[in-house]
Amino acid sequence: MERPRHQGMAKNTYMRWRLPLICLLWEVAMIVLFGVFVRFSPEADAHWEEEKQEMNLTSDIENDFYFRYPSFQDVHVMIFVGFGFLMTFLKRYGFGAVGFNFLLAAFGIQWALLMQGWFHSFKSGKILIGVENLINADFCVGSVCIAFGAILGKTSPIQLLVMTLFQVTLFAVNEYILLNLLHVKDAGGSMTIHTFGAYFGLTVTRILYRSNLEQSKDKQGSVYHSDLFAMIGTLYLWMYWPSFNSAISEHGDAQHRAAINTYCSLAACVLSTMAFSSMLQKKGKLDMVHIQNATLAGGVAVGTSAEMMLTPYGSLIVGFICGIVSTVGYVYLTPFLESRLHIQDTCGIHNLHAMPGLIGGIVGAITAAAATEDEYGKEGFIKAFDFTGAYQTRTPSVQGGFQAAGIVVSLLIAFAGGALVGAVLKLPIWGDAAAENCFEDDVYWEV
Amino acid sequence: MERPRHQGMAKNTYMRWRLPLICLLWEVAMIVLFGVFVRFSPEADAHWEEEKQEMNLTSDIENDFYFRYPSFQDVHVMIFVGFGFLMTFLKRYGFGAVGFNFLLAAFGIQWALLMQGWFHSFKSGKILIGVENLINADFCVGSVCIAFGAILGKTSPIQLLVMTLFQVTLFAVNEYILLNLLHVKDAGGSMTIHTFGAYFGLTVTRILYRSNLEQSKDKQGSVYHSDLFAMIGTLYLWMYWPSFNSAISEHGDAQHRAAINTYCSLAACVLSTMAFSSMLQKKGKLDMVHIQNATLAGGVAVGTSAEMMLTPYGSLIVGFICGIVSTVGYVYLTPFLESRLHIQDTCGIHNLHAMPGLIGGIVGAITAAAATEDEYGKEGFIKAFDFTGAYQTRTPSVQGGFQAAGIVVSLLIAFAGGALVGAVLKLPIWGDAAAENCFEDDVYWEV
């Protein structure tokens, strides 16, 4: 069923040498860099028996593996099945959605292990990795999956790999500034993952604007079964989001609390999404686009504050509002962004990640600023915000200010980085398809 | 592709104001009630550091989060993907199956946290929630998902929300009577979830009987790919059922044992289901309806006894029998119930939940009555049945009697509650579709 017209069109989408070359070279680079830099953390190293004695641990269950591995696996599912299948809603781009997401994420986690390792786990010239590094690598790649949502169907796999390389790098820089320099809390990544990833992706897609994209308008929709495939992605994101927001929180109450807050926020978000999806349509019918996406906004929006004492009802409020904001965004903002600002956002990441991410950053800043020793307990207060060492004297309101600064920094790096990467991706050498062949698996896949 | 005939038919299915109104009002009510009542349990609260010292805990790993969170996530998947996709077998009702299940469960877990909280976690005027509450809320909603199976395709989303409100309330009352007043064991919910949920749903669908439902008979079947989507639901329910039945058991051996018993029961159930599915067809071919449903009966049927010393071979016997009972039910009982008793049971919950639930209650009563100190050990015996305090002198045979009473109470509340709720749902104000438009997503969804 090969339609030969795709090759030799206005654009050359022939991948045979370019894609293999970039995949092989980059993977060899990973191997070399891992060989030079990456080793096991003490808890994953065979010397652990000695380590245990030194740390006076009486049981293997104290290994971080047992605190975090179940959450890691949930996050892993979110990145590969969650994002992958969420994007299969397009009628003829299921292979690209799930396959390219697989490719970029598999590369991205390796590069993220290195980049984040240099910043956070570098000891005596080696990066020491354990389960927490795996989670953080998945998180970092999550921001790339988000950006992928904006350009879904319009880019070649090479462009996606190039974007991944740059975005992971920028993510790590931004994360370092926020977590280490500003000493900001952002366990579920409202700022570092969602705000950064979404505005980065939106800037990229703005730069890559195609004026003639309506030529493939017929392929931008869904069919019945593609919408059901997408719901697999939605539900796994929704169900496992409590694991996402709690995965790297402090052991004990913080992980526990982050899961509960996220669960509450997401539950409320479903109700307000359904309400507005029906309300904003003349016929009053529900729109699968909203159910697939806006129901998740509640998870994004408590990404910073879930591990804080946001409280269950605070979480309900945040989720409730974000379901509305996100659904309204799909109905009114997405068309506006496309027609007026020339931002072609295939999956509507502006509604699912950008706005809820911003809200999440703000909610985090307010929750931090409002924290009191009474609410957290004396020790809990210090532990929750890590007010130790150089930060011993930081007050909640100052922390709130730094949290707000974290939003601004994330936005700036997203815009600047997105513009830079967009410009790189605009070079006519990466093999992206002509407008009429967008959203079509046939271009890069044997169908 | 909108077919306008659906609106302004004999029945008005226009949702635009009714659905948003009920969603928004109820969610605001949740927020207010959570604001007044719901706080974190000590293990999820930032004061945990102090709590740990008081409780003499030396490690964060003792937080209940680490005992139960993996099981919680499995249960969560069962409710949203398991039940949601199991019901996508209808050729034109996939959106409704997975989408309305999503809606009612997201509302139901919030209301369940409150209802169950008032009964079980109410301290000094506050409901204190932790991971066990999240599991119990999912359990409670599970009973609503079961009832949804009976009326699948025939009700409006508003009716489902109304049913959820009532059913969660009744569930909590029934659960309180069983667990607290009768001091009955039912960790996997053979009685509280399955028997109650199924007979409640069957009563509701009996009251909502539609004599002209054959008008949509062509849409009541499946197509090839809808059956594969349904198998996703089946397999996740089947695989995670050991987590379901062990999720709220006592720490240690009880959780361990409940998982093993359930695993065994389910394995045997697959064999007897396959056998009878083939045997009861003239052509000897397997029927996907049986494979999708009857294979799960083994999980239902050890819901009460899995945490007891049922033993692996006991579990095999129970699963074996229930696969037969359930498959025979699909072949002979479902048509009989519809034609003679006017019970239109879309998913056949009578075969998957009602009969196996009853069997599960009976098996639980027998297993409890047959328990001996020798079999459980002195301490294990007391721990398994919580024969402490006021129940210090209760004997196994008395416990068996109370277990049996639990079945009767569950049935009575299910019948009475189902009749009441059925009557409420019969009011002509909820926007359900005409018979000819049943089992059709087009009525409530943009397709």
Place this chain on the structure above:
Amino acid sequence: MERPRHQGMAKNTYMRWRLPLICLLWEVAMIVLFGVFVRFSPEADAHWEEEKQEMNLTSDIENDFYFRYPSFQDVHVMIFVGFGFLMTFLKRYGFGAVGFNFLLAAFGIQWALLMQGWFHSFKSGKILIGVENLINADFCVGSVCIAFGAILGKTSPIQLLVMTLFQVTLFAVNEYILLNLLHVKDAGGSMTIHTFGAYFGLTVTRILYRSNLEQSKDKQGSVYHSDLFAMIGTLYLWMYWPSFNSAISEHGDAQHRAAINTYCSLAACVLSTMAFSSMLQKKGKLDMVHIQNATLAGGVAVGTSAEMMLTPYGSLIVGFICGIVSTVGYVYLTPFLESRLHIQDTCGIHNLHAMPGLIGGIVGAITAAAATEDEYGKEGFIKAFDFTGAYQTRTPSVQGGFQAAGIVVSLLIAFAGGALVGAVLKLPIWGDAAAENCFEDDVYWEV
């Protein structure tokens, strides 16, 4: 839509009495054998309270359940959803893929609990089972799922059950020889699961060679949505493979390390698979067959060495190479095996399991032979290879030799066993379909 021509053809595929009979008889046999032999392990028995005191355990969290249950559930998903859906790629064999996999695995785990129990968990006349036994039973059945891949679409459910009975038995014997007599390490089963399972299945399909299979060539392909269903299987196998390879490793660092090594190997494997999939096609397009299968070879190939100090970069190298080997196998070897050696390998298990399994065995032997006390630490070294008791004086290079012997033994038992079982399955009494009806659900399922 029943096409009656299938019955009464050259081959009699009528299942009505044969399939029920075998299912029921075998399940009754399981019940009897479980009744005689199977009891709970101390950690799942109600006497655990006393056990805890004897073992001086201060917390229920020390129960093996909490070390292994999350990994068990991931493995469980791999067997039932992973393998089941991976094989749904055929356009008209989705029911058979997921349904027969369900059937054989549900029977297989019971028989495996017995067979492996007699060899490894037999105490005072009883098999004592706990969560580790459940994992091992799933592992054993994994080897049957692999063999199923070679004969997919060409055998009756009865043949599959007969094969399962024999293969589980042979698996247990082979495993006993390797683990107990040769004292070989193989936690993720490169040898016991993949090498054995794949060469066993390839031998069976060789014996069952059908010269006229091109009569059903039109049904051997995929359609768009069947490829997406298969990707569900692929991704769950890929994501959970770190759990698979670490599930039965020693508590602590070994589990932790095995997960990290597997994660790294799989990530690299995706890149090299994508590269070669594109490179080996004239049109340079990616082939879903490769993405669905070869991306997983990295998990197979670190099955023996993942728990050793393979190191992250070592894992990258192994995964990188195996992605290439596996993809090249799909393009060149599979057609060669079929045309020259008459090995009809439906899913290409030679590329996904056989070659990577062999590589995995070899990598394990080398890694073991290269181990030093310096690298593992004094205690870690002894713990990693269990150099205690009778093996106190075994050196790494001797261990490497025994590891290599393990590969040879696995191959021999696979070939001999496969030939035997293939001969049994060739008997004309099992109801397999004529060549023209292969790869067609209609034969055994109500469609």
